[in-house]
Amino acid sequence: MIIQLPEEVKQLQKDWFDTSVPKEVQHRLRFACQVFGKKGKRMVWDTVSGGGGTICSHGLEENVYQQIRALQRKELFPKSYDENSKRALENFLSQKGITLEFGGYEETPKLSRKIFSLTKKIYELLPEHHLGHDHLKILKLCGWGGGAAKCSEYDDPVVHMFDFAVKGPIRNYVGLLLHETGHSFDEWVKQYSPELRNELKGLWGELSTSNKGFAIDYLLGEKSRHDYYMSFSSEFLAEFYLIYVSQGERFRGFMKNSSQGSTWEKVYGAYKILFDDKEYN
Numbered sequence: 001m002i003i004q005l006p007e008e009v010k011q012l013q014k015d016w017f018d019t020s021v022p023k024e025v026q027h028r029l030r031f032a033c034q035v036f037g038k039k040g041k042r043m044v045w046d047t048v049s050g051g052g053g054t055i056c057s058h059g060l061e062e063n064v065y066q067q068i069r070a071l072q073r074k075e076l077f078p079k080s081y082d083e084n085s086k087r088a089l090e091n092f093l094s095q096k097g098i099t100l101e102f103g104g105y106e107e108t109p110k111l112s113r114k115i116f117s118l119t120k121k122i123y124e125l126l127p128e129h130h131l132g133h134d135h136l137k138i139l140k141l142c143g144w145g146g147g148a149a150k151c152s153e154y155d156d157p158v159v160h161m162f163d164f165a166v167k168g169p170i171r172n173y174v175g176l177l178l179h180e181t182g183h184s185f186d187e188w189v190k191q192y193s194p195e196l197r198n199e200l201k202g203l204w205g206e207l208s209t210s211n212k213g214f215a216i217d218y219l220l221g222e223k224s225r226h227d228y229y230m231s232f233s234s235e236f237l238a239e240f241y242l243i244y245v246s247q248g249e250r251f252r253g254f255m256k257n258s259s260q261g262s263t264w265e266k267v268y269g270a271y272k273i274l275f276d277d278k279e280y281n
């Protein structure tokens with residue numbers, strides 16, 4: 001059964017920027033900088049490590065400011081709160097056994113309605129039993145975590161999308177939401193079948209020896225994602241969850257031509273069973 005992906009997820013199968021976008025502008029988009037100021041005096045807040053605590057401000061040239069603004073209009077969640085879309089997500093999640101919570105200073109931050117509707121669309125793609133199990137009980141939006149993570153985190157049984165993820169590009173939000181949900185899935189697999197979890201860890205061991213793997217262009221780009229997720233088996237299994245859901249045709253094409261295709265097929269096949277035979281386009 002092949003499920004059609006919403007456009008916001010499907011676009012993760014393509015490169016993020018075309019080559020005409022200067023690296024400086026790309027980097028600032030990827031890492032959710034904020035630009036502001038009056039004409040003649042433009043400023044940027046760079047989030048050096050992706051976290052709110054490490055910000056430095058600089059002056060910015062008018063043309064760079066304009067390029068960043070133009071891309072942000074396309075890439076960020078539009079500012080349009082409405083109570084109904086928040087409630088729709090809340091109801092959907094609570095039917096699955098997940099509570100929607102908010103971090104940060106405001107009790108109910110006025111987030112874009114698109115964050116709520118997109119989160120619902122993404123979770124609707126997943127098999128029922130991936131939601132609301134012992135290791136996924138809370139989805140938390142906004143605020144910051146106390147640990148080393150700066151963009152989002154999984155703290156069993158909580159998937160936490162920090163300010164970085166809800167204020168930054170939609171593309172990062174999609175990637176991070178499915179990655180963190182992948183960590184909850186990994187915890188579930190450990191409980192459901194420790195043998196299968198061990199087998200998957202062994203397959204990661206084989207794949208991690210190659211530096212020609214598969215990766216998605218989000219956050220700091222493919223190479224950075226690849227190096228990161230190949231470093232730990234738990235990161236591998238979380239990122240592969242994102243790959244499984246978002247990369248459908250692109251991943252299956254890669255698998256056919258990869259010299260490690262048969263190992264990738266074993267990982268893909270195990271996920272396919274755990275996804276109740278659902279595959280994505």
Ligand SMILES: [Zn+2]
Pocket residue numbers: 179183235238
């Ligand atoms: Zn992770």
